[in-house]
Amino acid sequence: MCALSEQDGRDESGREGPGPAPRPSQVADLKLHLDRELERIGTQLRALADAKDRLQGLLDAVLAISGELDLSAVLRRIVTTAMDLVGARYGALGVLHESGEYLKEFVTAGLSEEERSALSGVPFPHGRGVLGLLIQDPEPLRVENIPAHPSSAGFPPGHPPMRTLLGVAVTVRGEIYGDLYLSERNDGRPFNREDEDVVVALAGAAGIAIENARLFGQVRDSAERFQRLLLPALPDLNPFEAATVYRPASRPSRLGGDWYDAMVLPDDTVGVAIGDVGGHDLDAAAAMARIHSMLRALLYDRRTPPSEVLVQLDRTLQATADVPVTTVCLARMEPHENGWMLRWSTAGHFPPLLITPDLETEYLDAEPGVPLGVSTGMERPDHTHELPAGSILLFFTDGLVEHHAHSIDEGLTALADLAATHAERPLTEFVRVLADHHPSDGQDDMALLALRIPAGTRCPEPRPPGEPAV
Template sequence: MTGENGSHRSGPRVGSAPEQALHHATQQIQELVRAQGRMNSLLEAVLALSQDLELSAVLRRVVTTAMDLVGARYGALGVLHEQGGGLSQFIPVGLSQEEIGDLTGIDHPTGQGLLGRMIHQREPLRVQDIGAHPDSAGFPPGHPPMRTLLGVAISVRGRVYGNLYLSTRHDGLPFDVQDEEVVTALAGAAGMAIENARLFEEVRSGAERFQRLLLPRLPDLSPFDVAAVYHPASEGRHHLGGDWYDALMLPDGACAAVIGDVVGHDLVAAAAMSQTRSMLRALLYDRGTPASRVLAQLDHTLHAITDNPVTTACLARIEPADHGWDLCWSTAGHPPPLLLAPGREPRYLEGEPGLPLGVDAAFDRPDHRCPLPASTTVVLYTDGLVEHPRHHLDRGMDALAEVAAKHAEGSLEDLCRALVENAPGDGHDDVAVLALRTPAVVPGEA
């Protein structure tokens, strides 16, 4: 456009200084927005890492979280040998089923090539072309093609625990400085999460050992056969509990068996379990009274000298009888015994359960009696074996009976193991199982 004097008017042109400044400011704003979004993602990722306490789950979450942060298709975590030199564990993530099939028979990396370089240095490593790198050792047959690499060390207590590897951004671009910075920040949080998981496993292992030491070693109960299994909770953060069992021969010739469950999942519950079991054993051995009276005396004693939590229990006496044996039992709010008689379907010995211990010592509990043929198995168990929050209790009881029927004729050790391994419960609670089998001949024949 020309003016009156025929000269061209000067106006802003594309690429002029004002437009360049505006374009630059727009880019900065976009970068800030992206940086803010990535920071929020990083904070969410750090919080997510703290949710798991199982070490295997933490390690895998570290890889998947890093992949999400930088948009990587593949990721892996290599855990170093404690003695140094090589990888003790390699956790790959992102491989398709077809890619996994192509690698069948191929061992996991042991720490050669670029992975070996990462083992011996703490600095992050960014590679735009893996094949062209002088330290590259190549890929095994069937390995998916990978060109770019971002590697960051993960330290625990100042010592390199392992290395995090990422490859192939979804947008096809190489990893940049921002990717390196965000993954390095994540690696710091990952080190703390891994340390927490390791400490949790140490505490859990020590707690499980402590609880097993509190449980009795079953004595020789000849002519009866006996077996028991205790299994800590497999779900959640609590691996201590109040489940216990006991069995012993009494001076009057009866065989006593008991199983119980103290409410709670902590050291208090475990200590209360030990205290209650010891009191009950003393009362059992001292008094040849019905099971209900023993439970009543135990309840009065607990009320008088302890502040133990509420406890459920099932106490049984197997007494000689003319026809064989009688099972005499009483329960304090506990699930009923399961009876496995030769040639018969499994059945629960239903009866009024009575109040749990620690509720009201003034209420009496009923006694129940049932004849036991030769080679009959009585199974006592805690509710963690059958309870599931999404299923009715009857469903768990029926499933337990089905498993018991399949293993009723085998050894008691195999029976207890099968009941725990195939438990219909959800694993949120610890489990105890006690199985007692009458001799193959009745007392008179013996």
């Protein structure tokens, strides 16, 4: 056995030995150092994970905001998204007045029903106090104690207590559009620099989303105005009472092909038409204008049943124009004994809905004809139905009842129930309620025309002497 030298760690033959054993204090120091390094590495990994989560959350938030096209929805989504990113309990977005001196709109989120009730009747803030600091200076603002801040103007009665604030300006095309405010982190801590950075980044994307929504709104308004210019103003249909509604699709910039029309015909009957051209673009709107105008001329000129008018319309269209497939319901209200008879024909369109004075509903289902633009060689049937005095006859397009998640029968049933519930309202209010609470998903434009059937028939106006009867 060789012995180790205590001085140099060599054995008697001069070879290196294992060296002296480390002292306990050295082992403890080494373990402490390793623990600290592991803790530091763990902290860095957690920070990296948090940063990754925040970046992913910011990306998701930007995509969510950019997916909205309605301006009011965009503003609310900006507020709720910012709250989620930093874990804030309350949020608001104040939209600046054109003068840039005060807030003209204030979109809030996070208030409970009780808190909203407590603030009912209290006007929204217009940018006084701490909120006004961002109006004066659009640099990011962090406040740890709102009541103690020199600019604080206090809270109105019923306002929930708030101490912390993070404010960031939102710019659109280089101009201040409004200010995004967040208050009270869920963990009770004040907002930090990381919170500020992520909200500043969100505000940059929010400005782009707001501008997109504003542009889409302008396009939508122009499209709706163009569409309404193509629709007629109904003449006096005495003794019938009539009311109409047209609503564009909920998706902005979508032109539609829905239309309605009604007129008093030379033989003292009343003609009604409602139709829907396939497509949702400028071509569909242009085709609608052509079909509508041609049908109006044929209906007024001919004394034939509706089916024959549709046959002639279909032949003329296919011979003179390239138009999309179109559905139409064409009807005449004809005097019948002491009342009125409905005579109608459909080209692939929904039948009218009859609501009787005792609030019974009935779809006037009958054999439909094929839509326009399909075939001119197929027979188009006519149908008749007596119309009780005081009843309502509703013509409508599919945008009122179609829903991607429900069957068309469910939509029709829901419409009939809705119509029966509100049939005793004034007719203009009746059609507005149907359009406001329609059972469809709102993805298509909708047109409604309602007639209230009078008691008795039209009294022909006296003709000047010598004028022949039609």
